[in-house]
Amino acid sequence: MDLRSADPSTPAEYRHAVPRAEVDVEHALAAVAPICADVRERGSVAVLEAGERFDRVRPERLRVPAEAMERALAELDPQIRAGLEESITRLRTTCEAELEESVTTEVAPGARVERRIVPMQRVGLYVPGGLAPLVSTVIMNAVPAQVAGVPGIALASPPQADFGGLPHPTILAACALLGIDEVYAAGGAQALAMFAYGTEDCPSVDLVTGPGNIFVAAAKRYLQGTVAIDSEAGPTEIAIIADDSADAAYVAADLISQAEHDPLAASVLITDSEALAEAVDAELTRQVPEAKHQERISTALGGRQSATVLVRDVDQAIDVANAYAAEHLEIQTRDTSAVAARIVNAGAVFVGDFTPVSLGDYAAGSNHVLPTAGCACHSSGLSVRAFCKNMHVVTYSAEALHEVGDKVVTLAEAEDLPSHGAAVSIRTER
Ligand SMILES: NC(=O)c1ccc[n+]([C@@H]2O[C@H](COP(=O)([O-])OP(=O)(O)OC[C@H]3O[C@@H](n4cnc5c(N)ncnc54)[C@H](O)[C@@H]3O)[C@@H](O)[C@H]2O)c1
Ligand SMILES: N[C@H](CO)Cc1c[nH]c[nH+]1
Numbered sequence: 001m002d003l004r005s006a007d008p009s010t011p012a013e014y015r016h017a018v019p020r021a022e023v024d025v026e027h028a029l030a031a032v033a034p035i036c037a038d039v040r041e042r043g044s045v046a047v048l049e050a051g052e053r054f055d056r057v058r059p060e061r062l063r064v065p066a067e068a069m070e071r072a073l074a075e076l077d078p079q080i081r082a083g084l085e086e087s088i089t090r091l092r093t094t095c096e097a098e099l100e101e102s103v104t105t106e107v108a109p110g111a112r113v114e115r116r117i118v119p120m121q122r123v124g125l126y127v128p129g130g131l132a133p134l135v136s137t138v139i140m141n142a143v144p145a146q147v148a149g150v151p152g153i154a155l156a157s158p159p160q161a162d163f164g165g166l167p168h169p170t171i172l173a174a175c176a177l178l179g180i181d182e183v184y185a186a187g188g189a190q191a192l193a194m195f196a197y198g199t200e201d202c203p204s205v206d207l208v209t210g211p212g213n214i215f216v217a218a219a220k221r222y223l224q225g226t227v228a229i230d231s232e233a234g235p236t237e238i239a240i241i242a243d244d245s246a247d248a249a250y251v252a253a254d255l256i257s258q259a260e261h262d263p264l265a266a267s268v269l270i271t272d273s274e275a276l277a278e279a280v281d282a283e284l285t286r287q288v289p290e291a292k293h294q295e296r297i298s299t300a301l302g303g304r305q306s307a308t309v310l311v312r313d314v315d316q317a318i319d320v321a322n323a324y325a326a327e328h329l330e331i332q333t334r335d336t337s338a339v340a341a342r343i344v345n346a347g348a349v350f351v352g353d354f355t356p357v358s359l360g361d362y363a364a365g366s367n368h369v370l371p372t373a374g375c376a377c378h379s380s381g382l383s384v385r386a387f388c389k390n391m392h393v394v395t396y397s398a399e400a401l402h403e404v405g406d407k408v409v410t411l412a413e414a415e416d417l418p419s420h421g422a423a424v425s426i427r428t429e430r
């Protein structure tokens with residue numbers, strides 16, 4: 001990979017140590033805007049036509065028939081089923097532990113404020129299916145939604161020309177395993193627009209979640225405001241902070257593992273050891289030719305979005321990592337927990353030699369739908385919290401209102417909104 005030295009200037013400028021992929025969300029917006037507008041205008045037929053154009057297949061209908069789901073589950077390889085069930089169990093354990101309780105506070109006698117946790121009522125889950133059928137993403141989207149108690153769950157994944165226009169059978173099988181029965185054969189921006197605007201086949205949703213390629217990330221940005229989104233979970237990124245104690249073969253394997261997602265995927269090594277950098281490069285040279293998706297991997301590793309960043313020391317490595325805000329950050333150094341404790345910007349952090357990103361992709365119990373393109377500075381990885389809302393439920397007794405009423409009236413007068421005050425005094429002066 002390209003070797004760059006971190007600018008010795010202020011950490012704020014480290015953001016530019018490694019740029020994001022060439023085709024970033026801004027550029028893709030021009031491609032997705034007309035697709036979304038067309039779906040808004042023409043509904044399902046626009047979704048089907050976009051699928052024909054970009055996925056080279058037109059399913060008979062957008063909604064996947066129940067028998068196709070049942071068949072897919074019946075025909076699912078038992079070993080894959082066992083893997084999915086383990087992934088579901090571990091993620092469900094985490095989601096149930098993270099589910100927040102409603103809390104009631106009595107701010108004064110007879111004056112109660114309840115923070116009620118309420119699930120979204122209808123959500124649209126997106127599961128990528130272009131370069132690889134990401135069956136694990138069905139789990140990452142559906143389990144937190146189900147634990148949150150969302151009553152209306154719809155899922156979309158691209159139609160596959162090899163499967164008669166249905167989404168990949170393992171994706172359908174995972175849906176059936178989880179009891180998700182509202183599934184659509186739609187991908188990319190057109191799928192998200194279908195969820196956001198609704199069509200004659202698919203009622204609109206309150207929230208869209210799930211990762212995707214640059215067009216999916218751009219569609220999320222375009223549709224924000226029409227529908228809530230979880231985060232821009234676009235082309236995959238891995239950054240690794242490693243010192244000379246790291247195992248170069250592990251580091252190279254992890255960089256390759258995420259590069260195989262997408263030619264636009266970013267693999268970034270941040271190290272204070274030139275020897276480690278050289279050893280990782282040698283391992284990449286050895287391992288990449290043996291990889292099934294070596295072309296896609298080489299493109300990703302050779303892109304401007306991938307690099308080895310040479311830093312002065314681990315302190316500077318932490319500053320560069322926090323500025324870059326990777327989707328996945330691995331830490332393979334001495335004293336990994338001390339380094340992990342200083343990370344503030346990352347989609348998820350993987351600590352130590354035996355916690356590779358691939359573990360989190362499938363079965364760690366963490367969620368693999370994570371913010372990319374620097375969004376980890378302000379956005380979170382998908383969790384049960386994304387599917388819940390806080391709603392204050394306020395209940396005052398007459399006595400409690402009398403106790404605070406004059407102050408409410410005073411503040412209303414101060415804002416020249418006297419009728420606000422009158423709505424209180426009509427009660428307290430009776
Ligand atoms: N950030 C995360 O949490 C996360 C998780 C998993 C995967 N990913 C990323 O998701 C992506 C999956 O990408 P994918 O392509 O395999 O599947 P995808 O389902 O995201 O995208 C495929 C869709 O893109 C649309 N499309 C293709 N070319 C287009 C064009 N020129 N204009 C408009 N639309 C077009 C098609 O409709 C197709 O259905 C990868 O980049 C992977 O790295 C990210
Ligand atoms: N690493 C991806 C997030 O960028 C998630 C994933 C799904 N399947 C394999 N990997």
Ligand SMILES: [Zn+2]
Binds near residue numbers: 358
């Ligand atoms: Zn992955």
